[in-house]
Amino acid sequence: MRRLLSLLTVLALALGVLSALSPAGAAAQPSAPWVSAQVVAGGSVTVSLDWDYAGSGRYEILVSSAGPDVYPADAISKRMPAGPTHVDVPGLAPGTTYCYAVTLDGRGGPRSCKVTPPVSRAVVPTGTSTTAATFNLGCGSKSNCNGGWKWKKRQKQVVADIDRMNSDIMVFVEAHLAHKYGKKKRWIGKAMAQRGYTLACLTQKNKKRKLYSQTLYVRASVYDVVDAKRNSKGSRFKMFGDRNHGFCRALLQHRASGKQIAVAATHLRNGNADGTRHQETSYVLNQVTGAFPGRPTIVLGDFNSHRGLDRRGQSDAPGQVMAGAGFADASDIAAQLTYPYLNSAHAYKVDPPQSSTWPTHVDRIFVSAGITVPRWDNIAVLNGSKYATPMASDHNPIRATLYIP
Structure with a gap:
C-alpha cells in the first residue's frame, strides 16, 4: 500500500508538471510553414510562406540555407517579422535549398525545406x-x-x-x-x-x-x-x-x-x-x-x-x-x-x-x-x-x- 501511494504521488506530481507546461507548449507551437508561391525576378527569389494559426503573439520566420535535401545545422541566415499565418521572404538565391521555421513569442515550431527555382525558370507566359x-x-x-x-x-x-x-x-x-x-x-x-x-x-x-x-x-x-x-x-x-x-x-x-x-x-x-x-x-x-x-x-x-x-x-x-x-x-x-x-x-x-x-x-x-x-x-x-x-x-x-x- 505504501508503495502504491508513493507511485500515485509521483504520478500526480508528474501530471501537475505536465498540466502546467502543456497549454503554453501547445500555444507556442506553430506548424511547419509551406511554400505557397515563389517568384523569380531580378536575379533573386521571393518566397511566400503560409502556416496554421497558433494563437496571438509575436511571430517571426527563421531562414537557413543548406545543401540539397539536407536538414541544416548552420546558423540562421535570415530572421524577419511575420504575420500570424503568412509572410513573404525576399532576397533568396535561386536554385538553393532553404529551410524555414516559424516562432511565436520566441518559441519555434518544426522546420520545412524546399529548393528555390533557378533564374532560367522564371515564369514567362507564351502562346x-x-x-x-x-x-x-x-x-x-x-x-x-x-x-x-x-x-x-x-x-x-x-x-x-x-x-x-x-x-x-x-x-x-x-x-x-x-x-x-x-x-x-x-x-x-x-x-x-x-x-x-x-x-x-x-x-x-x-x-x-x-x-x-x-x-x-x-x-x-x-x-x-x-x-x-x-x-x-x-x-x-x-x-x-x-x-x-x-x-x-x-x-x-x-x-x-x-x-x-x-x-x-x-x-x-x-x-x-x-x-x-x-x-x-x-x-x-x-x-x-x-x-x-x-x-x-x-x-x-x-x-x-x-x-x-x-x-x-x-x-x-x-x-x-x-x-x-x-x-x-x-x-x-x-x-x-x-x-x-x-x-x-x-x-x-x-x-x-x-x-x-x-x-x-x-x-x-x-x-x-x-x-x-x-x-x-x-x-x-x-x-x-x-x-x-x-x-x-x-x-x-x-x-x-x-x-x-
Whole structure:
C-alpha cells in the first residue's frame, strides 16, 4: 500500500508538471510553414510562406540555407517579422535549398525545406499554355484490387477525380482495371471519350491482352496526336528485370499554336531499387528525346522516388537523371503551389501524410528546358484536416499548368 501511494504521488506530481507546461507548449507551437508561391525576378527569389494559426503573439520566420535535401545545422541566415499565418521572404538565391521555421513569442515550431527555382525558370507566359496531370489509379492487378478497395466500388470516385483534374494532357498509371474490368460505362476509356479525350499512347503488358498499364489521353479539341499508330507501342521494363512497369510516348501538336510537344507516360520500379529506377529513367529519356528531338518535352507519371530524405534512404536517381538532362520537377519551379507538403501517395491514410523536406511526391511532372510552370496542384480532397472518404485511389492526382516555349 505504501508503495502504491508513493507511485500515485509521483504520478500526480508528474501530471501537475505536465498540466502546467502543456497549454503554453501547445500555444507556442506553430506548424511547419509551406511554400505557397515563389517568384523569380531580378536575379533573386521571393518566397511566400503560409502556416496554421497558433494563437496571438509575436511571430517571426527563421531562414537557413543548406545543401540539397539536407536538414541544416548552420546558423540562421535570415530572421524577419511575420504575420500570424503568412509572410513573404525576399532576397533568396535561386536554385538553393532553404529551410524555414516559424516562432511565436520566441518559441519555434518544426522546420520545412524546399529548393528555390533557378533564374532560367522564371515564369514567362507564351502562346502555348497547357495543363498536364498524372494519376495512379492503384490496384495494378485484379487479385490485389479485389483483396481491398475493389475497382467496381470506387469507379465513381475515380471519375470524379478525373473531372477535378480537367487537364489537356492526362496520364493514368496502374490503369489495368480501369480498362479491363468494371461497368462499361465507367471504364476510363469510355469516361475519357465522353469528355472529349483521345488515347495518345499506352503500355501493353503483352501482345494478346491489352492491360493498359500506363495510358496517355489528350483533349481532342486542344491536341492532334501525330502518328498515333507508332505512338501506341508502349514498352515494359523487362530489359531491367521489371515486367510490371514501363512507359509509352507520344508526339502531340497543339491545335491553336501548331507547336509540337513530346510526352512520355511513365511508371518506374518501386521498393528499394534506386539503381533500377536510374536505368529506367535513362531509358525513357533516351527513347522520347531520340524519337522526338528538339521538341519541348513532358515526362510524367509515378517515379516511385522523390527529393525528400524519408524515402527509404534512396538518392532520387530519377530526379538526378532528369536534372542532368536539363529537366525540372514542376513542383520545384512552380510560381503557385497547392498542398505541396502533402505526399501524393497516401496509402488510404485518412490523416494526410506530410513531409518537412519536400516536394516528397512519387507522382511527378518533369519538364524540359524552357518550359515554365505558373501553377502546380496536389488535387487532394480534404474534409477539415482529414482526407475525404471514400478515396478514389491510394494516390492523389497531380496537375501542373505549363507555358511551352
